[in-house]
Amino acid sequence: MKCDYCENSAVYTRKYxxxxxxxxxxxxxxxxxTAKTISKHKMIKNNELVAVAVSGGKDSLALLKIIHEMSSSHNFRIKAITIDEGIPGYRNEALEIVEKFCDELNVELKVYSYKDLFELTLDEALDMRENEKTSSCSICGTLRRRAIDHAAKDIGADVIATGHNLDDTLQTFVINMLSGDTNKIGWMDPDTSSNSLRKIKPFCEIYESEIVFYAFTNDIPF
Structure with missing residues (x-):
């Protein structure tokens, strides 16, 4: 089976x-x-500094690679930011992956920790919660968003880029529909430019399975 666009063997079939x-x-x-999504939604403007939020997972590393490649031929700059939640036995490995990948791309990386920003680790924050029904994900998500905002402002970024994909968008949409939160559905624009720092999702029109395959074929560690 050959590729539809060249003479090489096909390795992927798009079901849709x-x-x-x-x-x-x-x-x-x-x-x-990705470039089309960025252009269509006017996500990045000339001379802007884009802070790419990198966790060490496939989505954020794939986004960093693509945004890095685009920045060399377009008029914007990038820096990578990553957050250390202070999770023992887990975060160190992910941080090493991020640091090595940024070195390979020659992208400047800044690491910010919960401990430095909030004077406590995630585990310590969980121990301090007043309501046991408050989920770990809820607490971590709130702290992480604040940490990313702080990091982006600290490096002087104009835009924060995250690796949220189409599956993430659809999942959020369904959750908001089931909970009856129609206001949040209206806030799901790929570019939330109402904030002082714009938050963009260049992968918002790409399925997770395609990002996984992109990471695999481009030897992106995760």
């Missing part, structure tokens, strides 16, 4: 379009889709 793509054409299509 029927396209058969080789690894190179598939990767190029992901880059083009």
């Amino acid at each position: 379009s029927g396209q058969k793509l080789c690894s190179e054409c598939f990767s190029n299509s992901i880059v083009r889709k």
Whole structure:
């Protein structure tokens, strides 16, 4: 089975379009889709500094690679920011992956920890919660968003880019629909420019499965 766009063997078939793509054409299509989303929603302006929030997972590392490639041919700059929640036996490995990947791309990385910003780790924050029904994810998510905002402002960024994909968007939509929170549905625009620092989601129109395959074919660690 050959690629629809070249003579190479196809390695991926898009179920929603029927396209058969080789690894190179598939990767190029992901880059083009990301660039199209950024352009369509006017996510990044000339001369802006983009803070790419990197966790060490496939989505954020893939986004960093693509945004880095785009920055060399477009008029904007990037820096990577990552948050250390202080989780023993877990976060150190992810931080090492991020640091190594940023070194390979020659992208400046700034690491910010809960301990430095809030004077406590995630475990300590969980121990201090007054209501046991408050989930760990809720507390971590709130602290993480605050930490990312602080980090982006600290490096002088104009925009915060996160690796949220189409699956994330659909999941949030369904949750808000089921809970009857129609106001939040209205806030799901890919570029929340009402904030002082814009938060953009360049992968918001790309399925998670495609990002996984992009990471795999481009040897992105996660």
